[in-house]
Amino acid sequence: MTQTFTLRRQVEFNHCDPAGIVFYPRYFEMISAVVERFFSDGLGYSWASMGLLEGNGTPMGDISVRFHNPSRLEEWLTFDLTVKRLGRSSATLIVRCSCEDEPRFTCEATLVHANIKKGRSQSWPDTARRRMERYLTETETGKTPA
Amino acid sequence: MTQTFTLRRQVEFNHCDPAGIVFYPRYFEMISAVVERFFSDGLGYSWASMGLLEGNGTPMGDISVRFHNPSRLEEWLTFDLTVKRLGRSSATLIVRCSCEDEPRFTCEATLVHANIKKGRSQSWPDTARRRMERYLTETETGKTPA
Amino acid sequence: MTQTFTLRRQVEFNHCDPAGIVFYPRYFEMISAVVERFFSDGLGYSWASMGLLEGNGTPMGDISVRFHNPSRLEEWLTFDLTVKRLGRSSATLIVRCSCEDEPRFTCEATLVHANIKKGRSQSWPDTARRRMERYLTETETGKTPA
Amino acid sequence: MTQTFTLRRQVEFNHCDPAGIVFYPRYFEMISAVVERFFSDGLGYSWASMGLLEGNGTPMGDISVRFHNPSRLEEWLTFDLTVKRLGRSSATLIVRCSCEDEPRFTCEATLVHANIKKGRSQSWPDTARRRMERYLTETETGKTPA
Numbered sequence: 001m002t003q004t005f006t007l008r009r010q011v012e013f014n015h016c017d018p019a020g021i022v023f024y025p026r027y028f029e030m031i032s033a034v035v036e037r038f039f040s041d042g043l044g045y046s047w048a049s050m051g052l053l054e055g056n057g058t059p060m061g062d063i064s065v066r067f068h069n070p071s072r073l074e075e076w077l078t079f080d081l082t083v084k085r086l087g088r089s090s091a092t093l094i095v096r097c098s099c100e101d102e103p104r105f106t107c108e109a110t111l112v113h114a115n116i117k118k119g120r121s122q123s124w125p126d127t128a129r130r131r132m133e134r135y136l137t138e139t140e141t142g143k144t145p146a
Numbered sequence: 147m148t149q150t151f152t153l154r155r156q157v158e159f160n161h162c163d164p165a166g167i168v169f170y171p172r173y174f175e176m177i178s179a180v181v182e183r184f185f186s187d188g189l190g191y192s193w194a195s196m197g198l199l200e201g202n203g204t205p206m207g208d209i210s211v212r213f214h215n216p217s218r219l220e221e222w223l224t225f226d227l228t229v230k231r232l233g234r235s236s237a238t239l240i241v242r243c244s245c246e247d248e249p250r251f252t253c254e255a256t257l258v259h260a261n262i263k264k265g266r267s268q269s270w271p272d273t274a275r276r277r278m279e280r281y282l283t284e285t286e287t288g289k290t291p292a
Numbered sequence: 293m294t295q296t297f298t299l300r301r302q303v304e305f306n307h308c309d310p311a312g313i314v315f316y317p318r319y320f321e322m323i324s325a326v327v328e329r330f331f332s333d334g335l336g337y338s339w340a341s342m343g344l345l346e347g348n349g350t351p352m353g354d355i356s357v358r359f360h361n362p363s364r365l366e367e368w369l370t371f372d373l374t375v376k377r378l379g380r381s382s383a384t385l386i387v388r389c390s391c392e393d394e395p396r397f398t399c400e401a402t403l404v405h406a407n408i409k410k411g412r413s414q415s416w417p418d419t420a421r422r423r424m425e426r427y428l429t430e431t432e433t434g435k436t437p438a
Numbered sequence: 439m440t441q442t443f444t445l446r447r448q449v450e451f452n453h454c455d456p457a458g459i460v461f462y463p464r465y466f467e468m469i470s471a472v473v474e475r476f477f478s479d480g481l482g483y484s485w486a487s488m489g490l491l492e493g494n495g496t497p498m499g500d501i502s503v504r505f506h507n508p509s510r511l512e513e514w515l516t517f518d519l520t521v522k523r524l525g526r527s528s529a530t531l532i533v534r535c536s537c538e539d540e541p542r543f544t545c546e547a548t549l550v551h552a553n554i555k556k557g558r559s560q561s562w563p564d565t566a567r568r569r570m571e572r573y574l575t576e577t578e579t580g581k582t583p584a
Contacts, residue, residue, distance in 0.1 A: 018198040028171035048365045052164040064210030310490040317466035344456040356502030
């Protein structure tokens, strides 16, 4: 059965715009934080441990977000992350954000395990890969070339 | 002939992550700034003039970005905005970011002219609409329901 | 005995600069979040309840921070807030940030209870004021004119 | 005669809070940008050229800001930077922000030329030092130990 990685965050003043709702670039900071905790707490393969200053990381290939309803100050948001597709050195993640069953946004993001300085992708380490499979929502795995 | 709205920005320390490249949520702040100047300088219909505190604005419906190459400190980025689709109360914008002819990212974003408090979309004002048509890349206009 | 309002936050990728340490403007976002939770959870007088869109709030009068040691990715920071001075419509807060007993920064900030639109300060409500007194580190209270 | 390093920035939607005014942590991002351009354009000694990934930079020792008046969407802000004190490996900068002669804030910031990894301060390079002296507002120089 597919596991879900969940994080909760409260909307802060810092996130809100002059219309009183969350300014969407702040959502991308939250998505980054969810993915960061997923790698660290969910996979045991934190960004800090990858060697960021040496250029290793998981740069974003593409990301798309559909916004359903606005979020307001002090609301508690729930972020549910699953893995849609797992490639040799890439992964497509789905992050669903909601507030008490009202959907706020749905995000699909594909990131690559790579060394940015060398501009070269790297296979996922075995342990991280096996753990990521638990969050996989689709049956087929590893069919994709990248 | 299609017009392009262009803005240039230099990458600041503020935008860069521990890997020394632009942190992607900062790109969304830049995209927001490009769209803000487009409404103000390109269309003469600034967000400030819409009545933000009353809930009027152009909330984002969906946005997707494909990243091509990383950006680094002090580089000058060029943002080129055109309109892909123009609806009654919505618009799909394309923002291409490049640095000296090397593409950095391509963004497609659909925003809605709406009052957030009332949760109601509003037709574009005539003047703003006519000006937006100059940036339209496709021949068909106004066929879409929203 | 003086009470201390405490919040803990983990350093995120989002907070770090190309030198791999927390970029200091991010500390001010954290300070804002600590003050926000203090008003909401410590005083039961949240910014959301003050009527922000009507211009009520606690704008910052002045703020100063002395940095002791840099903070790094994944570290857990502890923020301890006390009240140094409590005026009729103002308060001077001290926020000490540390990581496992190593000090990171000390902040002193004076904010004013005011309506920004009218440009007018307002006395603290009685309940909020009484609760704030519990966090007061100095014996003399209310001697200051503002 | 003392030189002033000046930068102008327009207030963006991105900078404004639910009260419709600039959120003060955004001012610290602007201050950082002014100091960044001062080092690069004013002194010809950019942060990029210092070797950030090796740990060289100008970490902030302390910073204090007094806020005079709020800033609003679309306003053009002027930032004037001078040097108050120049030490062997440190400098105290003054940044005054105004909008059409109305003061917005005054900032005093002391930064250190240092390698963060080694935790060691470094004398200013001669050329950068000589150029910094042009912006010095006080007559006495180099008397301070740090």
